Amino acid sequence: MSCRSCASENQKEFGSEISIHFPGLKGLDNATVLVFPRLVICVDCGLTEFTIPNAELQRLREPDAFQRPKMPRPPSTFSR
Ligand SMILES: [Zn+2]
Secondary structure (H helix, E strand, O other): OOOOOOOOOOEEEEOOOEEEOOOOOHHHHEOOEEEOOOEEEEOOOOOEEOOOOHHHHHHHHOHHHHEOOOOOOOOOOOOO
């Protein structure tokens, strides 16, 4: 199969690990989604394609269902 961007036949497969972050400040409340896709990289133009598995797609669709645990707040006053 040739590259969709530059039509090169010079594509190679690589293993990878990708940590997907949700955008914006609200995204900080969600845990990142870690995936290990096989990448198909055009080594001429850099176009890269990969598929995210269904379980991780579900986490991207419904980030509020997978919020990271809230960190306990430190006490607001300290007694001596
Ligand atoms: Zn290309």
